[in-house]
Amino acid sequence: MIDAYEDPGEPDRRxxxxxxxxxxxxxxxxxxxxxxxxxxxxxxxxxxxxxLSRAVDEGLTPGDYAALAxxxxxxxxxxxxxxxxxxxxxxxxxxxxxxxxxxxxxxxxGQSVRLGAALPRRIGAGEVVTIGVGDVQTISNSLTVIGPGxxxxxxxxxVAVMLVSVSVPIAxxxxxxxxxxxxxxxxxxxxxQGTETEYRERQSVxxxxxxxxxxxxxxxxxLGGKDLxxxxxxxxxxxxxxxxxxxxAVTSWVQALGVGLPTLFLAVVTWLAARLxxxxxxxxxxxxSVYGYVAVLIxxxxxxxxxxxxVSRGVVAARRVVRFLRLEPMADTxxxxxxxxxxxxxxxxxxxxxxxxxxxALAASAPxxxxxxxxxxxxxxxxxxxxxxxxxxxxxxxxxxxxILVADHEADLFADPLRELISGRADRDETAIARAVRAAVAxxxxxxxxxxxxxxxxxxGRNLSGGQRQRVRLVRALxxxxxxxxxxxxxxxxxxxxxxxxxxxxxxxxxxxxxLVTTTSPLVLDRADTVxxxxxxxxxxTGTHRELLDGEPGYRALVARxxxxxxxxx
Numbered sequence: 001m002i003d004a005y006e007d008p009g010e011p012d013r014r015x016x017x018x019x020x021x022x023x024x025x026x027x028x029x030x031x032x033x034x035x036x037x038x039x040x041x042x043x044x045x046x047x048x049x050x051x052l053s054r055a056v057d058e059g060l061t062p063g064d065y066a067a068l069a070x071x072x073x074x075x076x077x078x079x080x081x082x083x084x085x086x087x088x089x090x091x092x093x094x095x096x097x098x099x100x101x102x103x104x105x106x107x108x109x110g111q112s113v114r115l116g117a118a119l120p121r122r123i124g125a126g127e128v129v130t131i132g133v134g135d136v137q138t139i140s141n142s143l144t145v146i147g148p149g150x151x152x153x154x155x156x157x158x159v160a161v162m163l164v165s166v167s168v169p170i171a172x173x174x175x176x177x178x179x180x181x182x183x184x185x186x187x188x189x190x191x192x193q194g195t196e197t198e199y200r201e202r203q204s205v206x207x208x209x210x211x212x213x214x215x216x217x218x219x220x221x222x223l224g225g226k227d228l229x230x231x232x233x234x235x236x237x238x239x240x241x242x243x244x245x246x247x248x249a250v251t252s253w254v255q256a257l258g259v260g261l262p263t264l265f266l267a268v269v270t271w272l273a274a275r276l277x278x279x280x281x282x283x284x285x286x287x288x289s290v291y292g293y294v295a296v297l298i299x300x301x302x303x304x305x306x307x308x309x310x311v312s313r314g315v316v317a318a319r320r321v322v323r324f325l326r327l328e329p330m331a332d333t334x335x336x337x338x339x340x341x342x343x344x345x346x347x348x349x350x351x352x353x354x355x356x357x358x359x360x361a362l363a364a365s366a367p368x369x370x371x372x373x374x375x376x377x378x379x380x381x382x383x384x385x386x387x388x389x390x391x392x393x394x395x396x397x398x399x400x401x402x403x404i405l406v407a408d409h410e411a412d413l414f415a416d417p418l419r420e421l422i423s424g425r426a427d428r429d430e431t432a433i434a435r436a437v438r439a440a441v442a443x444x445x446x447x448x449x450x451x452x453x454x455x456x457x458x459x460x461g462r463n464l465s466g467g468q469r470q471r472v473r474l475v476r477a478l479x480x481x482x483x484x485x486x487x488x489x490x491x492x493x494x495x496x497x498x499x500x501x502x503x504x505x506x507x508x509x510x511x512x513x514x515x516l517v518t519t520t521s522p523l524v525l526d527r528a529d530t531v532x533x534x535x536x537x538x539x540x541x542t543g544t545h546r547e548l549l550d551g552e553p554g555y556r557a558l559v560a561r562x563x564x565x566x567x568x569x570x
Contacts, residue, residue: 049292142314149307
């Protein structure tokens with residue numbers, strides 16, 4: 001099975017079926033062993049009727065008890081050996097499943113790291129969760145049935161060969177049975193893939209909505225939008241349930257045919273064998289063996305239908321994994337150096353200009369417009385934005401990342417002691433940490449933790465409140481001390497008193513450094529040197545907070561709305 005630190009290999013991204021085949025070839029020996037064991041196991045199951053017929057014809061009918069005892073002993077030995085094979089088959093296919101699961105997880109994690117900050121801009125959180133939780137499990141389960149599926153085909157052919165010695169017509173009927181089942185089940189599997197794909201898509205949409213609700217419920221309550229979002233969630237969940245019923249309807253037919261068709265097949269072959277026995281064409285022992293063969297065939301046929309069903313679902317899940325693996329990080333085509341001295345950032349698309357060494361605020365009627373500006377200025381999307389007159393797309397990306405920091409208010413918090421969480425890979429001295437903690441008004445967080453800065457923090461800061469998580473993110477950004485800081489809603493989860501102190505200290509901490517803050521909080525806007533007011537993604541007014549309050553009715557209404565929301569939240 002794949003080691004935790006082993007290279008998972010280069011996955012085949014050409015399609016879902018090819019990805020599944022890649023998983024098989026990555027553990028070809030184990031997959032072949034599982035298929036071999038499954039084939040022998042099922043062939044020996046099919047050999048039971050043959051051994052019974054020998055015991056009847058050579059021992060019981062002529063009264064030869066020595067022969068009867070001999071064949072009975074062989075039958076018992078075969079069953080004991082087959083029981084051991086069954087255990088080994090299960091162990092081997094479990095290892096195949098686990099290897100496929102862990103290998104896929106490693107590939108997905110590697111791709112997530114490769115995409116880096118471009119990940120949330122390429123794919124939604126709901127889609128990632130659905131792939132990581134549901135699709136990985138479906139893919140691994142689909143590989144579990146590969147061995148039994150192969151064994152089912154081998155056992156089926158073995159029984160047909162055995163039946164040739166009994167009756168050619170019966171053997172022909174048996175050989176035609178599997179293709180007939182495939183013809184009947186095939187159209188349903190195609191429909192299953194379609195309904196399953198749509199179900200997965202709806203599931204990812206609903207998962208994303210749940211994530212949004214969990215992260216912004218408090219804000220929604222303050223703005224009075226909880227009922228609107230709840231209605232949308234209800235509609236999406238009803239659509240998902242309806243689609244789940246469609247998937248269930250097709251699945252029930254596939255599984256019903258998997259059980260019903262082999263039983264019907266047993267009845268047809270048994271009727272045919274009984275007629276041949278009545279006519280004297282076959283012996284009683286051969287009749288018993290035919291019945292036994294067909295009875296045993298129920299399991300291989302059921303395994304085969306299950307194999308086709310699970311692989312069909314696995315292909316659907318693998319397609320989503322492949323779609324994720326095809327995503328590419330932002331291309332670094334820049335070759336020019338960044339400005340040697342602090343310089344202005346300019347976004348021609350919106351008209352936003354961020355002068356060096358000053359605190360600039362961006363107030364937008366639609367928060368998404370402000371975030372789009374930050375993405376362009378931070379070089380997370382291709383645009384005509386410039387830095388010191390040089391297009392950002394022409395500057396080497398490592399230089400941009402080293403000097404321009406985008407601090408998102410929903411940035412991930414990894415499980416680590418608080419000191420390492422805010423310091424990252426760099427070694428920070430106590431003075432710098434204390435200065436950043438004070439600037440973010442996070443002294444109470446450090447003092448309230450059992451071991452202060454050495455207290456372990458859960459993943460995503462689950463052992464902190466929403467306001468504490470936001471201040472920890474701000475501490476991390478300020479401690480990095482970038483030349484240019486682009487902060488997205490750094491105080492949106494804070495109460496008014498704390499927000500006012502953060503606004504004052506942030507201005508002091510970033511004095512002489514280039515800073516852009518997106519916010520609609522009057523407490524933060526009042527501390528900014530310059531404020532840009534965005535409507536429909538364009539700058540409609542620029543000035544100080546007081547100037548815009550006096551001369552821009554739209555700005556005044558936006559700030560008043562946010563002020564009212566803060567009063568409700570506090």
